[in-house]
Amino acid sequence: MKEEILFGTYTKKTSKGIYYATLDTEKKTISEPKPVVGLQSPTYMKVTNKKTLVSVAKKDDLGGIAAFDAKNSAFTFYDEALTPGANPCYVGFDEKRQLIFTANYHKGQIDVYKINADQTLSLRDTVKDEGNGPRPEQDSAHVHYTDLAPDGRLIAVDLGNDTVSTYDVSDEGKLSLVSVFKTEPGFGPRHIVFAHNSNYAYLAGELSSNLSVLKYDAKTGCFSLEQTVKTIPSTWTEHNGAAAIRISDDDRFVYVSNRGHNSLAQFEIHDDHMVDFVEFVSTEGDFPRDFDIDPTGRFVVCVNQNTDNGTLYERNEETGKLTRIQKDIVVPEGVCVCFADIND
Numbered sequence: 001m002k003e004e005i006l007f008g009t010y011t012k013k014t015s016k017g018i019y020y021a022t023l024d025t026e027k028k029t030i031s032e033p034k035p036v037v038g039l040q041s042p043t044y045m046k047v048t049n050k051k052t053l054v055s056v057a058k059k060d061d062l063g064g065i066a067a068f069d070a071k072n073s074a075f076t077f078y079d080e081a082l083t084p085g086a087n088p089c090y091v092g093f094d095e096k097r098q099l100i101f102t103a104n105y106h107k108g109q110i111d112v113y114k115i116n117a118d119q120t121l122s123l124r125d126t127v128k129d130e131g132n133g134p135r136p137e138q139d140s141a142h143v144h145y146t147d148l149a150p151d152g153r154l155i156a157v158d159l160g161n162d163t164v165s166t167y168d169v170s171d172e173g174k175l176s177l178v179s180v181f182k183t184e185p186g187f188g189p190r191h192i193v194f195a196h197n198s199n200y201a202y203l204a205g206e207l208s209s210n211l212s213v214l215k216y217d218a219k220t221g222c223f224s225l226e227q228t229v230k231t232i233p234s235t236w237t238e239h240n241g242a243a244a245i246r247i248s249d250d251d252r253f254v255y256v257s258n259r260g261h262n263s264l265a266q267f268e269i270h271d272d273h274m275v276d277f278v279e280f281v282s283t284e285g286d287f288p289r290d291f292d293i294d295p296t297g298r299f300v301v302c303v304n305q306n307t308d309n310g311t312l313y314e315r316n317e318e319t320g321k322l323t324r325i326q327k328d329i330v331v332p333e334g335v336c337v338c339f340a341d342i343n344d
Contacts, residue, residue: 001025003294004343007033007303007310008042008055008336014308015332018042018055020073023294023301023312028325030301030312037075039066046093046100047340052078052115054100056087063087065102065113067121070342078119090191092147092154099124099173101146101154108141110156112173124173131161134186135207138162144206145191151218153178157189159206164189164214166221178221183212184228191244195251200273202254204231204245211242211256211267213274227274231256231265244290249297253278253320257288257302264291264302264313266320278320284311284327292337303334310334 003023009015017040019033040058047053047070057066057080064082068075086106093100100113100121112125129141142160149155154167154175162183167175183189188207194216195201201223203212213227231242240260247254247269254275256265262283267275283291285304293300293315300313300322310329313322 003296004340005030005301006045006047006053006338006340007331007334008045008338009331010043010305010333010335011039011041013333018045019331021329023299025294025296025298028299028312028314030310030326030329033310033329033331036073037068041087043087043335044089044091045336045338046091047338047342048093049095051342052119053340054091054093056089056091056102057082058087061085063104065091065100065121067115067119069119070340072343079121081113081121081123090145090147092145094148094152094169096152097169097171097173099169103143103146103156105142105144105159108143108158108160110143110146110154110175112169112175114173125175127167127175129156129158129161129163131158131163133160133162133188135188137188137207138186144189149216150194153221155192157192157203159188159190162187162189164192164203164223166223168221179223181214181223184208187212190242193245193247193254195247195269195273196249197251198273200226202245202247202275204242204256206241206243209240209242209258211245211254211275215273229267229275229277232258232261233280236261243288246291246293248293248320250317255291255300257283257291259287259289262286262288262304264288264300264322266322268320281313281322281324284324285309289335290337292339294339301337303331303337305333305335308332308334
């Protein structure tokens with residue numbers, strides 16, 4: 001079987017935008033990634049069930065999102081929504097309501113867009129965060145993640161003010177604040193993943209190199225802290241920033257990428273939803289900004305931004321452990337791994 005992968009990148013050096021490759025699950029290899037969409041710094045993306053590709057986009061001094069018809073690798077341009085200033089860093093999507101949620105780190109804001117029936121994009125709401133934190137990187141609000149909780153509410157993670165906010169979302173894309181969870185000062189929350197079969201979530205702290213276990217109350221939309229562990233060795237003294245976080249479909253293992261330590265940290269999730277560290281695996285490059293588990297759960301693909309390379313691992317579904325099976329996959333300035341079923 002061949003699985004399709006899209007790679008998002010920066011375009012500060014040699015990258016040409018979004019790259020496409022296939023993972024052959026029988027041969028256990030990834031094909032040479034090829035550029036398919038010419039965009040400036042498409043650093044994060046989602047592919048909808050209708051095979052619409054929604055990507056972060058940039059045009060000179062404008063930033064925002066762009067949408068394409070990805071069916072059968074057509075990548076036909078639909079529409080774009082660009083405004084003056086920095087582009088967002090994360091894209092979330094609501095299939096039911098056809099809403100796009102973006103997190104803008106530099107502006108400290110959430111933007112909500114609607115994909116209209118004619119495939120155009122319209123801005124439906126904007127919420128700007130306020131506040132800061134004790135670390136130098138927390139001079140102001142820096143929203144880093146905007147995506148749905150299992151109950152359909154929007155969760156926004158702000159690295160700058162150490163918050164995880166919950167919003168109700170109307171059918172037309174209007175946001176109403178429900179609750180705000182405050183991490184410990186300087187935690188620097190970046191991304192969050194929810195367990196599939198419980199009311200627990202796992203929060204990666206970029207600035208603290210911590211992983212926190214949170215309990216989520218679907219009635220109130222509130223989070224409570226249950227546990228916090230490190231994502232790096234206690235002996236590590238050099239710079240590190242935790243980045244992406246992923247959870248296995250069976251809710252037994254959670255993984256975090258470490259930029260600096262240049263590793264994937266594996267944690268086992270116990271029956272009480274708490275975690276224990278299992279092992280570190282080298283990403284075979286520098287600055288692993290993103291990785292993902294393939295749809296079968298048997299493979300993991302990671303990209304290293306500074307060394308322009310990707311790494312493929314085979315994943316033991318019983319132990320969760322990763323074994324490197326391919327490295328030095330050429331992905332220029334890779335920052336996003338997106339498995340996408342786009343060809344019939």
